[in-house]
Amino acid sequence: MSPQADTERKLRELSFLHEVTGLASSTRDWDEMLRLIIDRTTHAMRAEVAALYLLERREGILRLVATNGLNRRGIGRVTLRVGEGITGWVANAHVPLVVRDVRMDPRWKRIPTVDDERFTSMLSVPLVLHDQVVGVLNIQTVELREFDRAEIDFLQTIANQVSGIIEKSRLQRDAERKLHEVSALFEVSNVLTSTLDLGEVLGLVVDRLVRVYPGASGAILLRSGTSGDEGFAARSGELGKAAVQAARVALAEKRPIVEADHIALPLLAGDKLLGAVVLQVPGRGELIDQEIAFVGAIANQAALAIDKASLYERERETARSLRELERARSDFVTVVTHDLRTPLSVIHGYLELLGEGAKDGQVQATTAAVEQVVRLDHLVDRILAGVRGDSLEMSVKSARFDVRSTLAGAAGELRAIARRHRLTPPRSGAPLWVRGDRRRTVEIVGGLVENATKYAPPGTRIAISASRARDRAVVRVADQGPGVPPPDRTRIFEPYVRVGDPSRVPGSGIGLYASRHFVEAQGGDLWYEDSETGGAVFAFSLPLSGSSS
Numbered sequence: 001m002s003p004q005a006d007t008e009r010k011l012r013e014l015s016f017l018h019e020v021t022g023l024a025s026s027t028r029d030w031d032e033m034l035r036l037i038i039d040r041t042t043h044a045m046r047a048e049v050a051a052l053y054l055l056e057r058r059e060g061i062l063r064l065v066a067t068n069g070l071n072r073r074g075i076g077r078v079t080l081r082v083g084e085g086i087t088g089w090v091a092n093a094h095v096p097l098v099v100r101d102v103r104m105d106p107r108w109k110r111i112p113t114v115d116d117e118r119f120t121s122m123l124s125v126p127l128v129l130h131d132q133v134v135g136v137l138n139i140q141t142v143e144l145r146e147f148d149r150a151e152i153d154f155l156q157t158i159a160n161q162v163s164g165i166i167e168k169s170r171l172q173r174d175a176e177r178k179l180h181e182v183s184a185l186f187e188v189s190n191v192l193t194s195t196l197d198l199g200e201v202l203g204l205v206v207d208r209l210v211r212v213y214p215g216a217s218g219a220i221l222l223r224s225g226t227s228g229d230e231g232f233a234a235r236s237g238e239l240g241k242a243a244v245q246a247a248r249v250a251l252a253e254k255r256p257i258v259e260a261d262h263i264a265l266p267l268l269a270g271d272k273l274l275g276a277v278v279l280q281v282p283g284r285g286e287l288i289d290q291e292i293a294f295v296g297a298i299a300n301q302a303a304l305a306i307d308k309a310s311l312y313e314r315e316r317e318t319a320r321s322l323r324e325l326e327r328a329r330s331d332f333v334t335v336v337t338h339d340l341r342t343p344l345s346v347i348h349g350y351l352e353l354l355g356e357g358a359k360d361g362q363v364q365a366t367t368a369a370v371e372q373v374v375r376l377d378h379l380v381d382r383i384l385a386g387v388r389g390d391s392l393e394m395s396v397k398s399a400r401f402d403v404r405s406t407l408a409g410a411a412g413e414l415r416a417i418a419r420r421h422r423l424t425p426p427r428s429g430a431p432l433w434v435r436g437d438r439r440r441t442v443e444i445v446g447g448l449v450e451n452a453t454k455y456a457p458p459g460t461r462i463a464i465s466a467s468r469a470r471d472r473a474v475v476r477v478a479d480q481g482p483g484v485p486p487p488d489r490t491r492i493f494e495p496y497v498r499v500g501d502p503s504r505v506p507g508s509g510i511g512l513y514a515s516r517h518f519v520e521a522q523g524g525d526l527w528y529e530d531s532e533t534g535g536a537v538f539a540f541s542l543p544l545s546g547s548s549s
Contacts, residue, residue, distance in 0.1 A: 033165075038051070041139065045154070045155060048140060049070060050137070051067040051137075052136075052138075052162070053065065053087055061082070062081075071114045073114075074114035078111055086107050086109075087136045087138060088109075090124045098123055098152065101120050102121075102122050102140075120141065121144055121145040122139070122141075123140075123152065126159065127160075127162060128163060129163040198305070202234035202305065207236055216279060217238055218280065219234065219236070222274065243278050244278070250266050263292060263295055264276055264277070264279075265278075265295060277295070279295050347373050368416065371416065375417075396436075396440055397439075398437060399437070399438060400433060400545040401436070401438045402432060402433055403433075404429060406438055407425055407475070408428065410446075421456060421462050422460065422462070423461075423463075423464070424462070427465070432466055432473050434542040436522035437521075441475075444515045445475060447511045449462055451512065452477060452538075455536070462477065463479075464477055471543065472542065473542050476529070477539075478537040480533070482536075483530065483534065485499070497513075512526075527540070
């Protein structure tokens with residue numbers, strides 16, 4: 001090859017690698033990204049077909065995840081053991097392999113439903129990350145072909161690039177999945193603390209379960225159900241026959257059923273069998289251990305919900321049973337919020353890992369995600385405080401600070417909460433010195449702003465103001481929503497009370513209750529006012545501080 005031709009080839013290779021890197025950063029869909037990489041690889045190598053296998057280390061198998069020339073029905077289904085066939089040989093040997101005619105090679109294993117007899121020559125290279133094989137990349141041609149060293153090195157370079165892209169995508173998908181799982185568990189726990197209506201609880205459990213996995217379907221089958229579809233107390237999406245049968249087996253045999261794309265678990269409250277929950281994720285090669293554990297956590301909460309509802313129906317006439325039920329609800333919230341600490345820390349770590357080496361736009365998104373995780377962690381504190389009302393004062397630290405400049409300085413954080421509204425912070429002016437807890441005060445305003453976003457239409461204004469009234473400073477958060485009906489104005493500060501349709505307005509009913517206690521712990525008051533221009537105004541006072549600290 002002439003020097004000029006060699007230079008041109010290297011330029012094409014560099015251009016291709018740059019294009020692949022761009023695809024990885026611009027494509028959010030996993031399957032689409034793999035398909036584009038396979039297509040570009042086929043074109044760059046002047047081949048007719050390419051195929052990508054990824055290693056499932058727990059099972060020791062290679063699974064076909066992408067191809068553009070073989071039977072696409074085999075994607076996600078076709079597997080080879082490490083050491084099996086040419087693909088398995090490369091995974092085991094950790095080195096590339098050139099086969100001029102696969103039909104003459106004893107290592108070749110033809111898969112009748114996938115492979116095409118037209119293809120003869122094959123180049124196979126391992127995907128290696130941190131000295132560990134994570135998969136194999138193959139290209140095949142119709143005509144007999146001798147692959148030279150430059151072509152082998154080029155495909156190996158592509159494979160190395162793909163290894164890093166896959167690992168980064170896996171980390172990102174894991175972080176996103178864990179965040180969705182934590183959010184789902186948090187929302188389910190909120191419902192369990194606000195209602196004992198069995199149908200509402202089971203419907204939300206199934207909805208939050210399938211929401212974590214795009215395209216998934218799920219259902220809860222109660223033990224008292226009949227043999228037909230009416231046995232499902234709650235359902236979302238269309239379940240395949242195998243998944244329905246798995247739910248019935250899990251219920252009948254009181255054991256978990258884990259298959260390639262679905263899982264069914266019995267609902268147990270102690271030793272009492274209540275029903276079964278099933279999740280189906282079409283197209284998945286296998287459900288990983290963390291996903292199975294998440295479904296198990298949802299199953300535990302569903303079982304608890306069913307058991308609580310039955311207990312409530314039997315004993316609701318007595319005041320003693322109601323007091324015990326309230327205590328159980330508070331204990332449940334305490335346990336769940338405590339257990340949220342570990343997954344929140346894991347998510348925080350994953351997000352920081354993703355932020356390392358990210359591009360400018362991605363850094364901003366990752367930073368915003370970290371801020372939301374921290375905010376969720378603070379929300380856990382508030383829920384715990386809500387169920388421990390007798391110890392709220394202990395979590396408040398009193399110091400002298402300028403409430404007007406404090407809220408102005410927190411405008412960025414508050415705007416993130418009200419990103420779909422027009423938020424106006426307090427106007428600049430003379431310092432307004434108060435004595436209280438600076439961090440808690442920002443959290444109280446943040447909670448009031450978040451509450452306003454749930455009811456005020458997107459695009460409307462949410463205004464924060466701070467003023468002096470005798471020996472007090474008064475902070476107001478005003479919105480342009482529908483306001484609070486007069487009959488509800490004395491109830492909204494009670495725990496677990498929610499105004500409006502709970503299915504349309506998210507929340508646990510704990511925010512205003514906790515905010516009022518934190519304000520009172522600082523020596524102030526929290527109340528509701530009507531707005532002259534319509535909407536709601538929530539105001540709270542803090543004691544003024546003198547010039548000395």
